[in-house]
Structure formats: structure tokens, C-alpha cells
Amino acid sequence: MENVSKSYDVIIVGAGPSGIFCAYKLIAEKPDLKILMIEKGRPIEKRNCPKRLTGVCAGCKPCAITTGFAGAGAFSDGKLSLSPDVGGNLPEILGYDQTLDLLKQSDDIYLKFGADTNVYGIDKQKELREIRRKAINANLKLIECPIRHLGTEEGYKIYTRLQEHLLASGVEMKFNTMVKDIIIEDNEAKGIVTDKDETFCAPEIVSAIGREGSDWFSHICHDHGIHTEVGTVDIGIRVEVRDEVMEFLNENLYEAKLVYYTPTFDDKVRTFCTNPSGEVATEYYENGLAVVNGHAYKSQEYKTNNTNFALLVSKNFTKPFKTPIEYGKHIAQLSNMLCDGKILVQTFGDFQRGRRTTEERLCRNNLIPTLKDAVPGDLSLVLPHRIMVDLKEMLLALDKVTPGIASDETLLYGVEVKFYSNKVVVNKDFETSVRGLRAIGDGASVTRGLQQASANGLSVAGSILEKIG
Secondary structure (H helix, E strand, C coil), X not given: CCCCCEECCEEXXXXXXXXHHHHHHHHHHCCCCCEEEECCCCCHHHCCCCHHHHXXXXXXXXXXXXXXXXXXXXXXXXXXXXXXXXXXXXXXHHCHHHHHHHHHHHHHHHHXXXXXXCCECCCCHHHXXXXXHHHHHCCEEEECCCEEECCHHHHHHHHHHHHHHHHHCCCEEECCCCEEEEEEECCEEEEEEECCCCEEECCEEEECCCHHHHHHHHHHHHHHCCCEECCCEEXXXXXXXXXXXXXXXXXXHCCCEXXXXXXXXXXXXXXXXXXXXXXXXXXXXXXXXXXXXXXXXXXXXXXXCEEEEEEEEEECCCCCCCCHHHHHHHHHHHHHHHCCCCCEEEEHHHHHHCCCCCHHHHHCCCCCCCCCCCEECCHHHCCCHHHHHHHHHHHHHHHHHCCCCCCCCCEEEEEEEECCCCEECCCCCCECCCECEEECCHHHCCECCHHHHHHHHHHHHHHHHHHHC
């Protein structure tokens, strides 16, 4: 069959939140635009994970949890951070006020498509002062950030409505399709080539590939000489405790964002993605690489007795290091190797004593793991010593804010890795060193969460609209 080249005004690679919101604004303001979204995964209604029914990963290619319409956001806990201080680097690129305005715009769109109107962390000033006081005493910095919680199942419904809206508005979508290469001539983006050897042309190409596609984009940048800087590496664990331990923080903030600079190494450690009454989950990347994540549901029937959250150590390496994704993958692979492709779990008591958690000790633990196929093991055989020390010191500091976190029974799952490519050098319009090629969202190391990714999509759509007039 002859491959026919087709022309568009804008091609968006990736159908995660940044790509969705970019398409939304473009088609809303200029309905005659020809827009193509290309996504390696499936449409949202066909994103089903067999493990949810069987408890066993079927090794689907591509993984339905991380790819498809809405990206990893479709099955995430669905927390929208409404402060520019959280979730990415937009304020550095666009300025604080503009970022704030874009967050408000993206929040209004989520509300329009059915998001919960309740916002956590805006009306509990007395409780907030108490949490802040305890944090200061423990040398922790509390980042105050109002949170709108979609919930895993409600987020899925919202993104389903967004998909239907975009399709009805004339946005063309190609699923189960990989972009093999970006066509660049005279340092100008001209189009893309798919894994089916189809060619599509457009003067504006937006790379919105999310964390799952960050490895792919780093290779594109390398092959075409697109300017990048070495990005941050975020590696850590997921912590699980009983709801009662986190009750005060959960009720008043929903997600307490705390940052700590460790006394031994002065490394930055932060809390991330808290899931009250949630469950620990596995995320799969290319070649079946298993990393840990967490979810929380709105519906009462899906709630558990446990709260989970991530602790991430942020490392910025110096020259000659230039492969943050490979570094993160290497550590995740060590864990997978020990656990036959599953997630490792260790009690904090065993973690501190430097001994492996056994099946027998895990069974007599009062705290029951929500990730049922996690394998008892020893994180010291996986994580570098420095990161182990950072995590221990952070947990002991957190214990001063919410006593019980550093108990022997607390569960630590490894490893959690956030895959960001080398930071793509972009201007305020998110254009790379190649004209007409823009890089946005988590995959470009610009954002680190749903809300800033969505806001980023709106901002780049505004830049494109301004350019084409």
C-alpha cells in the first residue's frame, strides 16, 4: 500500500494532559484548524489493565496504565495542584503571574468537564499553622498548595468527556501509532514519520510525550542535535502507613507537600503524590520495567485503611553525566532483578536494622500491604547508600510532624523513579532550537504533574495561535 503524505496545521505527539489541553485551546479558538494527535497507546475507552482483575501483569504492549489518551493521568490519583510553586518549571519560563493565570484557566476546564468543586488546603488556617509549626521544628519546609482531587475513577470519566469533545470538534486522533522520527530540514520541523511508515506534514509539531516517552524524545534530541541540558534525577520509595497516622495531615491538606534538606548530605528530599485511603500500584514501562506508584479513589467502595505517598530524592549530576533516564532505569532494573519483575517491599524496622524483610515477618506485621504481589526484600541491595541515608533521615524528620511514620511497621516499596529526559532548552513559547518544534509537559522536563502539564498545553496553544494569526 502506498503511503500518502497528509498535511495538517498542527501535529501533537502524545495525548496526555499537555497535548489534550493544547488541542482543546487550538480548536476552541480556531475551529477550522487541522489538528492531528498521535498516540502510541489506545483510546481511553479501550485502556484496560488485566492485572486489575487477575492480579497478574499480562505484559501488554503498550502498557494501558502509562500510555493511551490522557497518558499516565488517566489512572493516576488525579490531584490538581493549584499553586505555581508545585508541579514544574513553568514559573521559571513564563513568570509567576502568567503561570497562575494559566493554572486558573486549566482548572476552569477541568471543572467544566466534571471535576469536584471542593478544594483542600484553603480554609483551615488554624490547622495549617499547627502543621507549619511542627514542620519548622523538624527543619522541614511546608509548601502550601491548594489541591483539587479528581480521584482515579472520576479522573478517567473527565478525560473520557474531553476525548469525546475533541473528536466532536474535529481533532483527528491516531492511536496505537508510534512516531519513528521527526522530519527536520534546514533546522525547521516539517513533519513526522510513523512506525507504519506514514508521513504527516505540519509547520507546527508539539512534542507532548509524557514521562513514558521521555526516553524516545531524548534520542530524537540526540539524533537531531536539539539543545538539551542535564535534567534532575528523582529516585525514591513509596511509603505506606495506616490512615490514622496521617489523619491530621490528610484531613486538612489532603496532600502535605514537605521538602527536606538532609543533615548528612544536604540532599533535597520531597514528599509526592499522597493517596489517603489509597492503594500502592505498579507502573510498567518499556520492556516490562516495573516501578511503584499509588492511587486513591473517590468512591467509598474502593477505599482502603492505608495512606501511601512517595519520598523522592532529587539529584542533579555534573559533567560528564548526561543520561538521567538510564540511571533511573538501572536502579529500577536492580529491584526488578531481585523480585522477578515485581515491586520490593521492606518494613522500616528492617530497613533501619539493615536486614531483609521476610515473608514471615511481613505476615505478622499489623500493617497489611495494599500491593498484594509485592515481594519482601532489602532495599539496601538496590538503592545507593547516599539515597538510603537521605530516605531514613527524611522519615525520621516526618515522624516529628506526624508521629508514627517512622514506626517499625511502616512499609517501604521500591523503587519509585520519575523518568525525565534531559531538560530540553526552550524559549518562552516552548520552541526548541529547531524552529516549529515545541516541547512541553513532563516528557520535556518542563512539568511534573497534571495541572502544570495542562497549563503548559494552554500556553503553547496560545503561542501557536499568535504565530499563525
